[in-house]
Amino acid sequence: MRTKRMNVRSLAALLGIVALLLPAAALAQPTRLEVVVAAVSNDGTQVDAALASLAQSFKRNGLAYTSYKLKHSANLSLSPGKSASIPLGEGEAKVTLVKAGEGGTVTLKLDAPNNAPTFDMTPGGEFIQQVGTIPDGKLFLIIRR
Amino acid sequence: MELRKVQPDDLTLVKRCRDGDKEAFRLLVERYQRKVFAQALGMVKDKDEAMDIAQEAFVKVYKYLGHFKGDSSFYTWLYRIVANLCVDRLRKTTSRSPTSQEYDDAIGRDEMAGAGILSTRLGTNPQKSALRGELAKKMEEALAQIPEKHREILLLRELEGMSYEDLARILKIPKGTVMSRLFHARAKMQRLLADYVGEAQMVEGLGEE
Amino acid sequence: MESACHSYQMLLSAYSDGEASPRERAQVELHLSSCGDCRARVEDLKALAATVSAHLRAQVDEVDFSSFADDVLKRIGPDEPGLVERMRICWAEVMAYHRTAVISSVATAAVTLAIAAPLIWQLATRSAAGQVPQVVLRQMQLENPNIQPVVMDMGDGKTLIMFVDQPAPGAGAATPPVLKATPPTGGDL
Known part of the structure; x- marks a missing residue:
């Protein structure tokens, strides 16, 4: 009987330690982000392989663009308070990891030429914003985890 | 004062x-x-x-x-x-056919087509003078040809500027039906006016109901 | 016609009337930003509406209404003295009866609505989002007050922000921003 209770206690203690360590571990590890800049337009029908899923998702949502060209792509690794800049052809955008919260949610701030949104993102999330206008189309910045 | x-x-x-x-x-x-x-x-x-x-x-x-x-x-x-x-x-x-009223509230094959043709030909602010003569005649014919309930809703919307909510109330139909009925009425009008604007391509891809 | 366009046809009609819901309007504007054909279709709808309206107005304007009311009164003829009075009494009775009926039914409706509305709202927002949002917008700072953000939950954890910055074709110009700069915390977009 006693050993059983002991086991339960040590298990609870272990769980408590793990629970305390988890956020620390999350804070310690920088957050990986993938950023993509895409020129999306009705000029031609070229769809770059890396943008095929974006094209499908746009189409599903009623956007009738025909051409998806990859302009830039990079993998970022950001710690809280750190920023990285993303070239947009003319000008650039800046992405900042404001904080890494519980449950893997991070708060990001994007400084783009037209808009500076702050948003929370969980793993698997994808944030897309128009960051410019090109002939017969638009320039999009995609941030994924 | x-x-x-x-x-x-x-x-x-x-x-x-x-x-x-x-x-x-x-x-x-x-x-x-x-x-x-x-x-x-x-x-x-x-x-x-x-x-x-x-x-x-x-x-x-x-x-x-x-x-x-x-x-x-x-x-x-x-x-x-x-x-x-x-x-x-x-x-x-008249002895109207009783079915002429109720055949097309479901989403049928009505489509707007011929993108940009009407607006190019008619402009968005037609002067009354432009409505005399041939267009006025065509318009009258077109209005006479569409089903009564379509004429009714077009009239209330375009002449009275009634909101969808008021239309729903006055016609005793759901708001969704107001939306679809107006859409079908307009699609029919566009099709009937296609002759006038002289574009054969307006009927391209349009099925019969 | 593109299949994407096909599904928008009915909405375009409501959109051109300024009668699309905010969500529908966002969807339409998003589509219009990518599709010249549908922008032209919206112009067509406006041209048609304006033409039909001008035509009907012209038809009514041709009619002389100056003696209309007199003609109606002539058709009514002289008053029978008792009638109006009788009608008044009848009306008073009807009102006396209906006032309670109306008040009680309004009260019932209000209570029902008070209970149902939050439930319906929950259902609506849940079904609109489909799933737990993976991106939640906290704040936006627009650099240019003339641009309008269109924020879309694209499903699969994707959120898209687009800007309608060109003089929007027709109705778009007069429509207010689809989303306020700061949505309620935790609101799904």
Whole structure:
């Protein structure tokens, strides 16, 4: 009987330690982000392989663009308070990891030429914003985890 | 200092009518005569007959003011009186096929097509002068050809500028039906006007209903 | 016609009337930003509406209403003294009866609505989002007050912000921003 209770206690203690360590571990590890800049337009029908899923998702949502060209792509690794800049052809955008919260949610701030949104993102999330206008189309910045 | 003259609202006028105030009744008539005539014209398509119905409608209003419960707007009540008179009249004069009313509320094959053709040809602010002659004739023909309920809703929307909510209330149909009915009415009008704007491609891809 | 366009046809009609819901309007504007054909279709709808309206107005304008009210009064004839009075009494009775009926039904409706509305709202927002949002917008700072953000939850955890910055074709110009700069916390977009 006693050993059983002991086991339960040590298990609870272990769980408590793990629970305390988890956020620390999350804070310690920088957050990986993938950023993509895409020129999306009705000029031609070229769809770059890396943008095929974006094209499908746009189409599903009623956007009738025909051409998806990859302009830039990079993998970022950001710690809280750190920023990285993303070239947009003319000008650039800046992405900042404001904080890494519980449950893997991070708060990001994007400084783009037209808009500076702050948003929370969980793993698997994808944030897309128009960051410019090109002939017969638009320039999009995609941030994924 | 001149005080702004405030027009009494419908219910005030109705109350005064009930007390035997003929001037109040005259004000009500003058307020709604154009609407009533337009509605009747939309339904019976003949000007003299529409005029006759419009007058008869107001005679009925006067006679049955006691039946007006005041829980709907006066115009809604008036609208139904006119609609009923038109239906009676049409029943008497023509033997319409009963199915002509109800065949296309489901999302059918109506589509808007020929992107940009109408706007290029008609412009968004057609002058009245442009509406004389051929276009006016074409318009009249087109309006005569679409089903009655489509003509009715177009009239209320384009002439009265009624909101979808008011349309739903007055026609006693759900708001979603207002949306689809207007869409079908317009698609039909576009198709019928296609000849006038002279574009064969407007009918491209359009199925028959 | 593109299949994407096909599904928008009915909405375009409501959109051109300024009668699309905020969500529908966002969807339409998003589509219009990518589709010249549908922008032209919206112009067509406006041209048609304006033409039909001008035509109907012209038809009514041709009619002389100056003696209309007199003609109606002539058809009514002289008053029968008792009638108006009788009608008044009848009306008073009807009102006396209906006033209670109306008040009680309004009260019932209000109570029902008070209970149902939050439930319906929950259902609506849940079904609109489909799933737990993976991106939640906290704040936006627009650099240019003339641009309008269109924020879309694209499903699969994707959120898209687009800007309608060109003089929007027709109705778009007069429509207010689809989303306020700061949505309620935790609101799904």
